[in-house]
Amino acid sequence: MDYNCDQIARMIDHSLLRPELTREDIxxxxxxxRKYKVATVCCSPSDVTLVxxxxxxxxxxxxxxVGFPHGYNTTETKVFEAKQAIKDGAAELDMxxxxxxxxxxxxxxxxxxxxxxxxxxxxxxxxxxxxLRTTT
Numbered sequence: 001m002d003y004n005c006d007q008i009a010r011m012i013d014h015s016l017l018r019p020e021l022t023r024e025d026i027x028x029x030x031x032x033x034r035k036y037k038v039a040t041v042c043c044s045p046s047d048v049t050l051v052x053x054x055x056x057x058x059x060x061x062x063x064x065x066v067g068f069p070h071g072y073n074t075t076e077t078k079v080f081e082a083k084q085a086i087k088d089g090a091a092e093l094d095m096x097x098x099x100x101x102x103x104x105x106x107x108x109x110x111x112x113x114x115x116x117x118x119x120x121x122x123x124x125x126x127x128x129x130x131x132l133r134t135t136t
Contacts, residue, residue, distance in 0.1 A: 006037065009036045009037050009038050009039075010037060010038070010039050011039055012036075012038040012039055013038070013039055013040045013041075013042050013063060013094075014029065014032065014033040014036075014038045014040065014041050014042065014060065015042045016029040016030075016041060016042065016043045016044075016047065016051070017042060017043065017044055017065065017068070019044075021047075023050060026043065026047055026050055026051065026054070027054055029041065030051060030054040031054075033060045034060070037060070038060050039060055039061065040060050040061045040062070040063040040091075040092055041060045041061070041062060041063065042063040042064065042065065042094060043062070043063070043064055044064065044065065044068075045064050045065065045066075045068075045081060045084065045085050045088070047064075048062060048064050048085055048088040048089055048090050049088045049089060051089075052088070052089040061091040061092050062089055062090050062091050062092070063090060063091065063092040063093065063094055064085045064088075064090045064093060064094070065093075065094045065095075065096065065131075066078050066081045066082050066085065066093050066094065066095040066096065066117055066128075067081065067095055067096040067097075067098070068094075068096050069096065069133060070096065070099070070133065071095075071096035071097050071098045071099055071100075071131075071133065072098055072099075072100055075112065075113045075116050075117075078095065078113065078116070078117050079116050079117060079120050082095075082117050082120045082121050082126075082128075083120060086120075086121065086124045086126055090126065091126060092126060092127050092128075092129070093117070093121050093126060093127070093128045093129070094128075094129045094131050095114065095117050095118075095128055095129070095130050095131060096131045096132075096133055097110060097113075097114065097130055097131065097132050097133075098110060098113055099132065099133065101113070102132075114130055
């Protein structure tokens with residue numbers, strides 16, 4: 001299947017996750033997302049309300065991260081992060097998997113960790129993407 005630029009843009013998550021971003025950087029990032037009509041603007045949990053304040057007309061979904069950057073937060077912490085993000089206006093969550101537990105073969109923990117966040121989000125009709133962060 002051939003895609004045009006607009007169709008490709010609607011599949012892109014525009015990341016505003018660098019810790020040194022200022023409020024002005026985030027505003028400009030939202031303008032870029034609006035200009036190119038990307039799928040989501042992914043910001044830090046503390047910036048969800050700020051991104052929401054820049055919402056003018058139809059724009060990309062507001063997305064934030066849970067358990068970022070390493071995924072080793074407790075399940076209870078991730079569930080709290082998910083609830084707060086949804087309350088603040090996140091329309092989608094990107095949850096970082098607990099890579100240490102996965103590599104240790106603790107699949108039951110990983111499954112329950114994901115399940116708890118997904119159940120919390122889905123109660124509010126908020127989709128979750130599970131992120132597997134790796135380093136090289």
